[in-house]
Amino acid sequence: xxxxxxxxxxxxxxxxxxxxxxxxxxxxxxxxxxxxxxxxxxxxxxxxxxxxxxxxxxxxxxxxxxxxxxxxxxxxxxxxxxxxxxxxxxxxxxxxxxxxxxxxxxxxxxxxxxxxxxxxxxxxxxxxxxxxxxxxxxxxxxxxxxxxxxxxxxxxxxxxxxxxxxxxxxxxxxxxxxxxxxxxxxxxxxxxxxxxxxxxxxxxxxxxxxxxxxxxxxxxxxxxxxxxxxxxxxxxxxxxxxxxxxxxxxxxxxxxxxxxxxxxxxxxxxxxxxxxxxxxxxxxxxxxxxxxxxxxxxxxxxxxxxxxxxxxxxxxxxxxxxxxxxxxxxxxxxxxxxxxxxxxxxxxxxxxxxxxxxxxxxxxxxxxxxxxxxxxxxxxxxxxxxxxxxxxxxxx
Numbered sequence: 001x002x003x004x005x006x007x008x009x010x011x012x013x014x015x016x017x018x019x020x021x022x023x024x025x026x027x028x029x030x031x032x033x034x035x036x037x038x039x040x041x042x043x044x045x046x047x048x049x050x051x052x053x054x055x056x057x058x059x060x061x062x063x064x065x066x067x068x069x070x071x072x073x074x075x076x077x078x079x080x081x082x083x084x085x086x087x088x089x090x091x092x093x094x095x096x097x098x099x100x101x102x103x104x105x106x107x108x109x110x111x112x113x114x115x116x117x118x119x120x121x122x123x124x125x126x127x128x129x130x131x132x133x134x135x136x137x138x139x140x141x142x143x144x145x146x147x148x149x150x151x152x153x154x155x156x157x158x159x160x161x162x163x164x165x166x167x168x169x170x171x172x173x174x175x176x177x178x179x180x181x182x183x184x185x186x187x188x189x190x191x192x193x194x195x196x197x198x199x200x201x202x203x204x205x206x207x208x209x210x211x212x213x214x215x216x217x218x219x220x221x222x223x224x225x226x227x228x229x230x231x232x233x234x235x236x237x238x239x240x241x242x243x244x245x246x247x248x249x250x251x252x253x254x255x256x257x258x259x260x261x262x263x264x265x266x267x268x269x270x271x272x273x274x275x276x277x278x279x280x281x282x283x284x285x286x287x288x289x290x291x292x293x294x295x296x297x298x299x300x301x302x303x304x305x306x307x308x309x310x311x312x313x314x315x316x317x318x319x320x321x322x323x324x325x326x327x328x329x330x331x332x333x334x335x336x337x338x339x340x341x342x343x344x345x346x347x348x349x350x351x352x353x354x355x356x357x358x359x360x361x362x363x364x365x366x367x368x369x370x371x372x373x374x375x376x377x378x379x380x381x382x383x384x385x386x387x388x389x390x391x392x393x394x395x396x
Contacts, residue, residue, distance in 0.1 A: 033128030059138025075118030095155025150324030189230025246395030
């Protein structure tokens with residue numbers, strides 16, 4: 001390894017006790033989205049103690065934060081993002097409790113050892129990933145605009161990086177009709193359930209006329225309670241996904257016409273409330289390669305070169321604006337699903353602690369490379385711009 005890489009790893013190993021303690025502390029105090037005040041305080045306290053300037057509640061979410069260290073002016077702004085929300089009534093079964101400790105430790109290591117040239121580290125605490133797309137809210141309120149690059153980490157069954165993610169939009173769709181006695185006066189009724197059934201049928205027919213990467217789902221949430229009363233209300237969640245955010249816009253516009261058409265046919269009314277709006281990741285293979293090169297250097301466990309496709313994440317919204325990547329580090333057996341008891345059981349294990357330290361090392365080394373190598377930065381930014389333009393062209 002290079003001298004700076006050895007120094008970063010040595011610093012992180014020396015301070016690994018506090019990293020592990022923070023992982024265990026957040027695991028023991030699980031907090032769901034927008035309630036993560038304990039984790040926020042723990043992580044920002046660590047950063048304040050190491051000379052970062054900290055702002056709480058950025059981007060319209062009280063449990064978020066932004067922490068900055070800058071030397072000189074005009075240097076690249078390297079973003080390090082972390083989640084720390086738990087699953088409802090379950091705890092940290094997705095490994096989010098390791099992200100914050102790994103990220104703040106990586107930032108502290110770079111700051112402690114950086115000597116020459118301008119540089120800027122921006123650590124963002126990003127709450128409510130599991131259920132609320134916190135990064136989407138934060139973006140809408142001005143967060144992340146100060147970044148040139150965005151890095152993250154996540155625990156997993158393999159050490160790897162993701163190339164693509166599914167853009168996802170979901171909404172609670174509500175039909176409003178008119179109730180009537182279904183036997184005595186059915187002609188006075190206008191069934192909200194009929195409208196919902198037509199909308200679901202329309203979505204099923206839409207599947208035949210979209211690109212192969214599109215996924216369409218629904219779940220009925222509320223309907224009438226009595227069969228002899230024409231139901232005046234029905235609600236379902238509708239979800240659409242695609243590996244192209246731009247193409248998903250077209251699909252969603254068609255779905256909205258289906259929803260309105262079902263209301264027109266049944267003489268009901270319809271409204272909907274947007275629940276989630278995750279964009280797809282814009283892949284930057286050069287940055288993914290850099291992350292995996294460092295993982296290989298460190299002999300990270302259970303490596304696979306990359307995952308070509310994965311699910312949906314609000315990190316994709318950030319990666320539609322700046323180039324970035326996420327290093328996943330293995331801590332459970334290959335094939336083990338997240339949001340499972342196996343992940344929860346391993347949450348304070350030596351394997352999790354080792355994964356958090358490994359993630360901190362990879363992030364620190366990658367952030368250092370980006371900060372000190374203008375040619376690398378240009379290469380990554382040019383690839384990002386090309387891939388974003390390609391996605392926009394292919395959608396049309």
